[in-house]
Amino acid sequence: MKFLSKIYILFLLLSFSVLNAQDYQARQKKLEAQKISLKKEIIQINSLIEDSRRRSKNLANELEDLQLKISVRDKLININNSQLNNLTSIIENQTKKIEDLENNLIDLKNEYEKIIYTSYKKRSTQMKLMFLFASENLNQAFKRFQYFKQYSKYRKKQADQIIIIQGQLIQKIDSLEIMKTEKQNIVKENKTVKQSLTNEIIQQDNLFRSLLKTQKDYSAQVDIKERQSRQIDNEIRKLISLAISESNKNNNSSNFSLTPEGRLISKNFQSNKGRLPWPVKEGVIVRRFGTQRHPVVRTTTINSNGISIATSPNSIVYSVFDGEVLSVYGFSGGNPGVLLRHGKYISNYQNLSSIYVKKGDKVSANDQIGIVFTNESTGKTLLKFNIFNELKPENPIIWLDK
Numbered sequence: 001m002k003f004l005s006k007i008y009i010l011f012l013l014l015s016f017s018v019l020n021a022q023d024y025q026a027r028q029k030k031l032e033a034q035k036i037s038l039k040k041e042i043i044q045i046n047s048l049i050e051d052s053r054r055r056s057k058n059l060a061n062e063l064e065d066l067q068l069k070i071s072v073r074d075k076l077i078n079i080n081n082s083q084l085n086n087l088t089s090i091i092e093n094q095t096k097k098i099e100d101l102e103n104n105l106i107d108l109k110n111e112y113e114k115i116i117y118t119s120y121k122k123r124s125t126q127m128k129l130m131f132l133f134a135s136e137n138l139n140q141a142f143k144r145f146q147y148f149k150q151y152s153k154y155r156k157k158q159a160d161q162i163i164i165i166q167g168q169l170i171q172k173i174d175s176l177e178i179m180k181t182e183k184q185n186i187v188k189e190n191k192t193v194k195q196s197l198t199n200e201i202i203q204q205d206n207l208f209r210s211l212l213k214t215q216k217d218y219s220a221q222v223d224i225k226e227r228q229s230r231q232i233d234n235e236i237r238k239l240i241s242l243a244i245s246e247s248n249k250n251n252n253s254s255n256f257s258l259t260p261e262g263r264l265i266s267k268n269f270q271s272n273k274g275r276l277p278w279p280v281k282e283g284v285i286v287r288r289f290g291t292q293r294h295p296v297v298r299t300t301t302i303n304s305n306g307i308s309i310a311t312s313p314n315s316i317v318y319s320v321f322d323g324e325v326l327s328v329y330g331f332s333g334g335n336p337g338v339l340l341r342h343g344k345y346i347s348n349y350q351n352l353s354s355i356y357v358k359k360g361d362k363v364s365a366n367d368q369i370g371i372v373f374t375n376e377s378t379g380k381t382l383l384k385f386n387i388f389n390e391l392k393p394e395n396p397i398i399w400l401d402k
Helices: 004-057 059-122 127-134 138-214 218-247 260-271
Strands: 285-286 290-293 302-306 306-310 315-317 325-329 337-342 345-350 350-357 367-373 380-389 392-394
Touching: 004 059, 004 380, 059 138, 059 285, 127 138, 218 325, 218 345, 260 345, 260 350, 260 392, 306 325, 367 380
Parallel strands: none
Antiparallel strands: 285 306, 290 302, 306 380, 315 367, 325 337, 337 345, 345 380, 350 367, 380 392
16 A cells, blocks of 8 residues: 555656646746747837838937837846746756655665565465465465466556656656756847847947937927827817717717617627737837837826837738728828727727728728828838727727737
8 A cells, every 4th residue: 555655646746747847838838929029029120220220310210219129128038037937946846846756766666676575485386376275165266366366467567657657757857958958048048138238228328329419409309299299189089079979969978879780890899809900010019008208308208099100111001990981180290090980999090191091981800091101301100000989098909919
């Protein structure tokens, strides 16, 4: 029984080891996916920076792009650190389990040797025959014969189990070595990323000093642009408010009066939260939703009710869902845009150079809306994208497919 209990303990240790390894693999897989996404984003940022440089020698824009890359690089370091912590934890855990398994296996082998030795001393062929012949009757002799037979099977089974556990132990040791190698590779990668980050921070400081010398009025320019952006946001809000009023001809409700079709579209739009296609096929988010500091003028606070996506020149803009063109607009201080209505939800595509739709058009998901405007003075191609729940702006990131 003691032998069997040790076998049971060994199998439990191996089972827990498998579960921990599976947890580790799941965490590492999730972190690796995030890391791949960040590396892809850095490549896109580098491409956009080079394209902007070819079109314009603008220190402020170059500084904004560089700070964006620093931010992404910093996230990549954090992901690497998380992977290292995860690996360190599982390596320590696996090392302890392997030590326990090895100690238990040694005990098992020692006990098995005792079983074999005792069996050899007490159960020679002559003694077995004497034991059988001493039976009182044929039935007892048969039972004693069966006992010898089962005992022989039991010994073989224990030997087989030891061999199996030895094989599994070797696999765990091999797996541990692979994890140690993986950890070394991540440490090397992190060292390279940190060096790149250090170089970019030095470059950032140099650019900032140059900017202070050549563009002393940059802060004032930022304030003007932010005021213009807020004015456009207010005009868009007025357009949505007007549409709500027109849907409520017989009352003064602040919400859309929806038809059965409108309620169905709203429900379908809501059910696709986190799965909507991106309005451009490739790009990098350069301004996020919510309150944030300006990337260059740190004393200026920005309150963004959407996101800004930097993309390639001549990029086509696509509808994120089925709907109807609510408005094609153009305001002073900004480039044209399109509002699409999806029941009670509104998606906004702003800063376009060409528009392919008109008010009242029905559109489907991934239909072409227009082309993003490229600013020749800055070299940037930026799409501002919003999602509204009636008049309430929502974070587009939580709506778009990851």
